[in-house]
Amino acid sequence: MAGKVVLHYFNGRGRMESIRWLLAAAEVEFDEVFLTTREQYEKLLSDGALMFQQVPLVEIDGMKLVQTKAILNYIAEKYNLHGKDLKDRVMINMYTEALIDLMEMIMILPFTPDPNSKLDNIQNKAKERYLPVFEKTLSGPPHLVGGKLTIADVLLLECTLMLEEQFPTILSKFPNIKAFQGRMKSIPAISKFLQPGSKRKPPPDDVYKKTIMEVFQFK
Template sequence: VNCKILKLFSLCSQFDEVFLTSRDQYLKLLENGDLLFQQVPMVEIDGMKLVQTRAILNYIAEKYNLHGKDLKDRAMIDMYSEGVMDLNEMIMMLIMSPDPKAKLEEIEKKAKERYLPVFEKALTGPVYLVGGKLSCADVYLLECTLMLEEKFAGILKDFGNLKSFQGRMLQIPAVNRFLLPGSKRKPPPDHKLLALAKEVFNMKF
């Protein structure tokens, strides 16, 4: 989820990232009243402290004209975005699964049979998913294809339009910079990160 915000931001403007590494840091944010629902991510922008991932993403997308030219384009962009996010979330949550192998198989099947065919079809001809121009849905989709390839090498081999789309997106200079080693892009969550999150948020599971 966070990665999406980072990617969208990277595309749009310069930003500084603060990554929580201790419970004290989190408690300080709470003390300052910075977190509306006592949760992160939080983005400081235009004099606001925005929380709730989708609210943050929508604000950035609107601000930088990545949310379609009219209401109908926006509805399509939102549908594609939500589909991508459902798939992304499954991958992100893999680390919490009691049976990661079975979960991985389920994700691969759903990706190949439910999600990727939709995007493959949408990209037959058009360069971008909606309205002939770059939108936030394209950015989320690119990220999703990269995450999928990290887990399932060669998964795009039967999805030629998606592979070409990925190639085109990677040529956008800001996207390209974001994917270079040493950028703000995060590796997939691992058990170390999970342990840190439990400590920072005092989670019991």
């Protein structure tokens, strides 16, 4: 019998947060090992656990998986969150890759010399390039693809909540997305993940940034 899923990453959001969201939606319990020192990272390297010398690292089903999209796809396939057929999956992949692109713009803000200068660009791209697509898609069906919950829905909720942290009124002209948020938050597993004390991580702070800089020896 496979042991519990174990996530190796920093005690913060970053690229691991979407993985946490998806595991929570799939009702999969997981443990976390937080990277806090350079020595921990070097041990993972010397043990051969990091194929491309990068985290996130997820231990699942006797494997040590790296590369965020590969990990997300594996979890989505394993827990039936990746559509019913090839055409569903390609649509889901297009949506999820777009959402990851948008979230990464927000993720790198703490490591940007002048993050405030990037906010207008992020908000404009969100409102003009990304959100209209999801607003149109959600004009009828309750979910983005195939009439059922998929990874695309989970990441859309994560992404829009991240956007609202930065831009509180950004969804004011996207009523379908707001309604979608309400439906998603009513799902018991997701509602639980949104409660205080869950393994959902807060927005990055100075401690998170300092830890990453020290572990990776960034200057």
